[in-house]
Amino acid sequence: MRHIAWMSSLRHALRTPKSWEAEPRKKTGIDYRKHLEIREQKYSLEEELKGYLSEEEKDYVLSKKNKQAACLNLQSKHLSALKTEGYVWEFAHLEIEKMFVELFTLQGKVERIKNFPYPRQFATLNKFFVWIFVILLPFGMMNEFDKIGIIIVESMEQYKPYPNSGFHYLIELMGHYFIWFTVPISVIISWVFNTMERVGEASENPFEGEGNDVPITTMSRDIEIDIRQMIGDHENNIPKPEPEKFNTQL
Structure with a gap:
């Protein structure tokens, strides 16, 4: 016993x-x-x-x-x-x-x-770096998404005049506003990196009594x-x- x-x-x-x-x-x-x-x-x-x-x-x-x-x-x-x-x-x-x-x-x-x-400075800096990445990510993606939108609009020029169906108009409209796809894509990528950081922080102490311990x-x-x-x-x-x-x- x-x-x-x-x-x-x-x-x-x-x-x-x-x-x-x-x-x-x-x-x-x-x-x-x-x-x-x-x-x-x-x-x-x-x-x-x-x-x-x-x-x-x-x-x-x-x-x-x-x-x-x-x-x-x-x-x-x-x-x-x-x-x-x-x-x-x-x-x-x-x-x-x-x-x-x-x-x-x-x-x-x-x-x-x-x-x-785990060394506190590593955990702290890791969190800071993740948030810096999250904040700067949209600014880095905006230009690339804008270029993609321009390519879409230019590629649709060969199909003009468009048929009566609205499909071609929809594609061109998407090209004009493609830069706004930066928002959801940035949110998804930021969520992934933030979740990984949270998982790492939770895994540092595996005996707390949490669901993943x-x-x-x-x-x-x-x-x-x-x-x-x-x-x-x-x-x-x-x-x-x-x-x-x-x-x-x-």
Whole structure:
């Protein structure tokens, strides 16, 4: 059960809001999160650790700053005690310790993603450059669209006088006002680049609990179910999978 306690401590740490995480403070993020129920914000870590650790172990974990590391430390100490008592032989002890080292390594990687944001100057300059591009784009396209319009009008000269149908008149009229196509085309291109910039900004922090973030709560629950089934826990003690909310896994 300590492994489940470690996962619970880790996901609570990853869900902790940081000052540089902008998405939850945006209007779209606030409105979206009103419909979701993020488990780590509804329940405290102390509540989540009940049943996974003894009271003494829980007090020890909660007293530490890095609670997830404290859980792994408990696991390592318990393994050493089992080896001393002869329940675990030397080779098995070394192999399990390697697993703990791997867990520490993986924990450190996700903590660095969480606690060390992408260089702020890159994100800021990227946004500025996108908006400069968006503002200047129409001015760069106007001349080209005007040239296309002139070509259309000149190409229609060979068909004059036009037949009674309005098709030729429509093409010529389109040529005269073709420069106005700059507006919708510029809007579409600007939307594409702005969306890419927003996606990049949102992807910098994948543990906030947004719709496109890593579903660490669901993953943790699935692993807990697997562990309980493997150790033969009673079916009534095995929790249900984390439900989807508005087609979103948290």
